[in-house]
Amino acid sequence: MLLAPRIPIPRWSQLPISTLSRRLHAKLKFSSSSQTKLPVVCENALQPLEDDCNEFLPWLERKAGVEISSSLSIGKSAYGRSLIASRSIQTGECILKVPFNVQISPENLPPEVRNLLGNEVGNLAKLAVLILHEQKMGQDSEWSPYICCLPQPGELHSTIFWSENELNMIRQSSVYQETISQKCQIKKKFLESKLALERFPDIFASINFERFMHAYAIVGSRAWGSIKGLSLIPFADFLNHDGLSESVVLSDEHKQLSEVIADRDYAPGEEVLIRYGKFPNSTLLLDFGFTLPHNIHDQVQIQISLPPDDPLREMKLDLMQKHCMPAGKPVNGFNSLEDSFTIKEVKSALGKGKGLPQSLRAFSRVLCCSSTQELHALAKEAAQCDGRLARRPFETRGREILAHQLLLSQITHFIEEHESSIELLGPADSSSRGGNFVRRSQMARDLLTGELRVLKSAYRWLKNYIGILITADCPNNDVSNYGIIPM
Numbered sequence: 001m002l003l004a005p006r007i008p009i010p011r012w013s014q015l016p017i018s019t020l021s022r023r024l025h026a027k028l029k030f031s032s033s034s035q036t037k038l039p040v041v042c043e044n045a046l047q048p049l050e051d052d053c054n055e056f057l058p059w060l061e062r063k064a065g066v067e068i069s070s071s072l073s074i075g076k077s078a079y080g081r082s083l084i085a086s087r088s089i090q091t092g093e094c095i096l097k098v099p100f101n102v103q104i105s106p107e108n109l110p111p112e113v114r115n116l117l118g119n120e121v122g123n124l125a126k127l128a129v130l131i132l133h134e135q136k137m138g139q140d141s142e143w144s145p146y147i148c149c150l151p152q153p154g155e156l157h158s159t160i161f162w163s164e165n166e167l168n169m170i171r172q173s174s175v176y177q178e179t180i181s182q183k184c185q186i187k188k189k190f191l192e193s194k195l196a197l198e199r200f201p202d203i204f205a206s207i208n209f210e211r212f213m214h215a216y217a218i219v220g221s222r223a224w225g226s227i228k229g230l231s232l233i234p235f236a237d238f239l240n241h242d243g244l245s246e247s248v249v250l251s252d253e254h255k256q257l258s259e260v261i262a263d264r265d266y267a268p269g270e271e272v273l274i275r276y277g278k279f280p281n282s283t284l285l286l287d288f289g290f291t292l293p294h295n296i297h298d299q300v301q302i303q304i305s306l307p308p309d310d311p312l313r314e315m316k317l318d319l320m321q322k323h324c325m326p327a328g329k330p331v332n333g334f335n336s337l338e339d340s341f342t343i344k345e346v347k348s349a350l351g352k353g354k355g356l357p358q359s360l361r362a363f364s365r366v367l368c369c370s371s372t373q374e375l376h377a378l379a380k381e382a383a384q385c386d387g388r389l390a391r392r393p394f395e396t397r398g399r400e401i402l403a404h405q406l407l408l409s410q411i412t413h414f415i416e417e418h419e420s421s422i423e424l425l426g427p428a429d430s431s432s433r434g435g436n437f438v439r440r441s442q443m444a445r446d447l448l449t450g451e452l453r454v455l456k457s458a459y460r461w462l463k464n465y466i467g468i469l470i471t472a473d474c475p476n477n478d479v480s481n482y483g484i485i486p487m
């Protein structure tokens with residue numbers, strides 16, 4: 001997550017650390033409506049904390065030398081540890097302030113370890129090493145009360161911890177591939193850190209890849225990043241996520257603290273939630289190990305490729321590269337025309353709201369060209385406009401229809417794949433296997449149904465667009481000239 005700077009007009013934007021790192025080289029059930037935010041009656045009633053957490057806040061306040069919160073206490077909900085209003089909270093009230101001096105950053109690593117970890121290791125891995133170090137110190141760690149509260153192995157549900165069988169449930173989603181890449185990335189970080197760790201066998205001898213990955217996932221799901229780097233913010237990191245909340249963790253450089261302002265009133269006993277970011281279920285699942293049943297930020301990543309037997313393949317590839325189309329980038333060093341496009345929910349099939357990404361529509365226009373003349377015409381048009389290829393509808397309506405029919409058939413294919421994967425999962429909670437499998441099946445279902453919703457919205461938009469073109473061109477719906485099947 002990214003800390004929003006504490007500036008007069010707050011910027012409500014955050015990113016999870018692991019998403020950031022990937023880009024750079026990373027129940028108490030509440031209704032999801034921000035208007036009501038009433039607790040939904042469920043089996044997961046809020047429980048007072050039965051473990052040492054009663055002592056946690058006083059310990060942190062002693063360490064910080066200031067009061068951190070007068071309105072929150074630590075509780076347990078189905079989301080794990082959580083922060084609960086210990087009295088009425090008013091909208092706009094500052095509910096916690098955690099000074100920088102009790103935040104944990106790579107600077108807190110013992111200098112002899114820190115100096116051995118090169119820049120290439122990165123802050124996320126350094127913080128993971130720090131957690132492993134403090135765990136080894138046990139009661140002697142100055143952070144021991146905090147380290148004890150972190151999730152244990154087996155308690156995290158990011159897809160990096162899923163078995164091959166469990167991962168198969170989400171094979172149709174891009175999260176499947178992203179999980180594999182993320183595990184490779186963590187392995188790389190482990191090997192880079194290992195060289196340094198081996199110099200301290202008494203501390204790190206028992207550290208294997210699994211333990212490193214667990215520590216890495218802890219950091220990825222609960223550290224905040226800012227221009228200064230990356231830090232764990234004890235107490236603030238007990239706050240759970242609501243995608244509709246307007247509360248985020250703010251950073252005040254001037255006062256040297258992080259704080260949270262309530263975005264609504266809370267009654268005593270209610271769980272206080274913040275927004276980690278405007279994250280789709282794919283991000284929540286990979287980086288945080290949970291999903292939301294209906295996530296308004298859902299999106300789907302689709303991959304479209306140019307058929308290898310397209311006679312104009314080389315020319316199309318060349319043109320796309322010249323015009324810096326994302327899909328023109330060589331993949332794995334090969335001249336492959338394939339890339340992924342992100343589709344968000346298309347709000348209305350009738351033209352209101354956002355349509356499909358322009359880059360995707362441009363890609364399919366290039367894909368459907370069947371002569372060198374057509375491609376030359378696209379290049380000429382791009383040169384005369386803003387340099388971007390195929391951004392305008394084809395002048396010949398039939399070509400525009402074909403380009404969008406091509407997209408429609410791809411989207412239909414993705415819809416069918418998602419539908420059969422969801423069917424294979426069976427109805428919710430019907431699995432005879434208990435524990436993690438049931439939980440992860442539900443996450444897979446949330447992920448795939450969210451992506452399906454987005455795909456269907458794209459499908460409706462495309463059908464509507466094609467329908468308009470066909471009707472405009474062929475009032476009698478005689479589309480036989482185009483070789484198009486009437487819809």
Ligand SMILES: C[S@@+](CC[C@H](N)C(=O)[O-])C[C@H]1O[C@@H](n2cnc3c(N)ncnc32)[C@H](O)[C@@H]1O
Pocket residue numbers: 078079080081082149151221222237238239240241242287288289290291
């Ligand atoms: C920053 S920590 C929040 C405190 C955490 N519950 C704990 O036990 O320490 C983030 C983790 O909390 C859980 N979490 C947060 N919001 C959630 C939600 N809306 N639904 C399910 N789990 C959630 C996930 O396990 C996530 O990785």
